[in-house]
Amino acid sequence: MSAALQVRGLRISFEGEPVVDDVSFTVDRGECIAIVGESGAGKSLTARALLGLTPAGADVALDELIVDGTDTAGLTEHAWRAVRGAGIALVxxxxxxxxxxxxxxxxxxxEPLLLHRLVRGRAERAARVRDLLRKVWMPDPDRRARQHPHELSGGLRQRALIASALAAVPAVLxxxxxxxxxxxxxxxxxLGLLREITDAGTALVFISHDFAAVRRIADRVLVMRGGVIVESxxxxxxLENPRHEYTKQLLTATIHEPRASVPADSPPVLIADGVSRSFGTxxxxxxxxxxxxxxxxxxxxGESGSGKTTLARMIVGVDAPDSGSLQWTTERRVxxxxxxxxxxxxxxxxxxxxLREALEAGGVPRAQRPARVAGLLAEVDLAPELAERRPSALSGGQRQRAAIARALAADPQxxxxxxxxxxxxxxxxERVLRVLARLQQERQLTMIFVSHDLDVVGAVADEVLVMQDGRIVEQGTTAAVFATPQHPFTRELLDAGGAADR
Structure with a gap:
């Protein structure tokens, strides 16, 4: 099968400092390669370079970049627009x-349908959009097509983005x-859809930190560290017989330590009774x-759109229930x-x-704030000098720990x-989960952990609620619910989570 993508000698640097160094690979039509590695390994920069989308200030050099038969090395931005979408697309x-x-x-x-002149007329365009949304299992596609991104859950937004990338039927995704x-x-x-698209002839470059997903979808894997491919x-x-020590470390980090048991007779701090919330109808x-x-x-x-985030927002108090009550047994900072x-x-x-703004809102005197900022950063294992950086200059893991530090500034229970x-x-x-476990113990925190990752929830949660279409369909201790699920939807969730591991 012929190559849809050929990359040779890709090098990216900022102010002379290399961040991607001599990366080369080929992806055939109908093949999926996965690129894995830690935050900062150069995975996303490599991905964007394939579409000519490296950030301002980046120095990019390459020996060869051929996309669907087109030599893109040296293309102008105007010429790239004809390639993006139809030749290569990004999710x-x-x-x-x-x-x-x-x-x-x-x-x-x-938009890709219009840019590449793939449809004629409003009715045909609307029909194609509807078909694309159905293809990515978007519920109620007609209504979702009329909504703005902020009206969709994180999972629904991601599905919309995948539908947009598939619109012009690219040779490389x-x-x-x-x-x-x-x-x-x-x-x-x-994952099944992406594999089907690949089997139908699309070349797929799949960047992920989820080894279960990589195992399910990819044919080959490239392991990146410090901008270099260290194993392929x-x-x-x-994944079964890694040779490089770094690959072994990554695989070890996917195995969660089970949560230590906590006494079951803890007193209640919040009692939710018949809470409901609607948006319009x-x-x-x-x-x-x-x-x-x-x-x-x-x-x-629960699934995207099941009500998890709305429930969390009501618990925090940024949204109010239409009916029912959320009763705190004592005054609690959330x-x-x-x-x-x-x-x-x-x-x-x-x-x-x-962080200083959060401390000010919490009533901390100005003179104490610099020391408290340093203390908060230390609590989440961040170096004090990171206080001088903007969010965009931090890695994903650093940003997440900074967000936890800001939440801790109000000294919540x-x-x-x-x-x-x-x-x-x-x-x-795993580093963030360890930080949370330590903070919970040191600060005696009560936590509500909203997640689609059943493996993580199984490792961190004492009890679990399973939500479907706005309703709690099952609840109990995590061990009992995961071991002997009673509701068909819980069994479906657990089966789907396990399916990615096979």
Whole structure:
């Protein structure tokens, strides 16, 4: 089978400092290669270089970059526009940032169809958009096409982004962490879809920190560290018998330590009784009842759009239920750690500025704030000099820990974490989870952990709620629910999570 993508001698540097060094690989039509490595390894920079999208200030050199038979080395930006979309397309990591907040989802997906003149007329365009949304299992595609990105959950936004990338039927698809925001069942479907697209002749470059997903979808794998490919080969060979010590470390980091048991007789700190919330005529949470116990971690799992984030927002108090009650047994300070730390921080401010603002809001005197900022950064294992950086200058794992530090500035007793490790590679994810476990013990925190990653929830949560279409369909101790699920949807979630491992 002929090559759809050929890369030879790719080098990227900033101010003379190399960050991608002599990367070369070929992807045949109908083949998927996966690129894995820690944050900062150069994976995403490599991906963007394949589309001529490296950031300002980057010095890019390459010996060869052939996309679908076109030599793109030295192409002008105008010439690149004819290649992007139809020749090569990108599904980027951050759907909220990648989608235009002012445009409706349908308009976003239709743009490649218009640019490459693939459809004629509004009716045909609307039909193609609808078909693309159905292809990525978007529920209620007609309504979703009329919505803006902020009206969709993280998983639904990611599906919309994949639909947009597929619109012009590219010869090469570059998927940069395409399933990080997706729950187990939708992830299994999207991985299946990407594999189907590959088997039909598309060349797929799949960048991921999820080794279970890589094992399921890829034919070959490249392991990157410090901008260099340190190991490569067939997936089974590299993942089952890694030769490089770094590959062995990455694989070890995917194995979670089970959570130590916590006494079950902890007193309740929050009692939810029949909580419901709708947006217009669309119900988001329906009659939710549960108890949150002191010092314990409650996991909340479910598909995208199941109501997890809406429930979390009501617990924090940034949204109010239409009916039912959330009763705290004593006065509690509650803080939210957002799903998207890059979007949650003001991009104009340094991390130190954001932390000082949080301390000011908490009543900390000005003279004490510099020392408290350094202390907060130390608590989450961040160097004090990172206070002078802006969010965009931090890695994903550093941003997530900075977001946790900002939440801790208010000295909360309850921490609500919405997908806190979904975008992190295995070793960084484990570092963040260890930080959270230590903070919970040292600060005696009660936590609510919202996640689509059942493996992580199984390792960190004492109890779990399973949500489907706004309802809690099953709840109990994590060990009992995972070992003997009673509801068909819980069994489907657990089966889908396991399917990625096979």
């Amino acid at each position: 980027s990591q951050d759907a909220l940032v990648s989608l235009d907040p002012l445009r409706r989802i349908g308009t976003e997906i239709a 570059v998927a940069d962490e395409p399933t990080t925001a997706l729950d187990a069942t939708v992830q299994a479907r999207i 080969g067939p997936v089974a060979e590299v 669309v119900p988001a949470v329906i009659d939710a009842s549960f108890t949150l116990k002191d010092g314990r971690t409650l996991g909340v799992v 803080q939210l750690v957002h799903q998207n730390p890059l979007g949650a921080f003001d991009p104009r401010w340094t991390i130190g500025h954001s 309850v921490l609500v974490l919405d997908e806190p490790v979904s975008a992190l590679d295995p070793s960084v994810r």
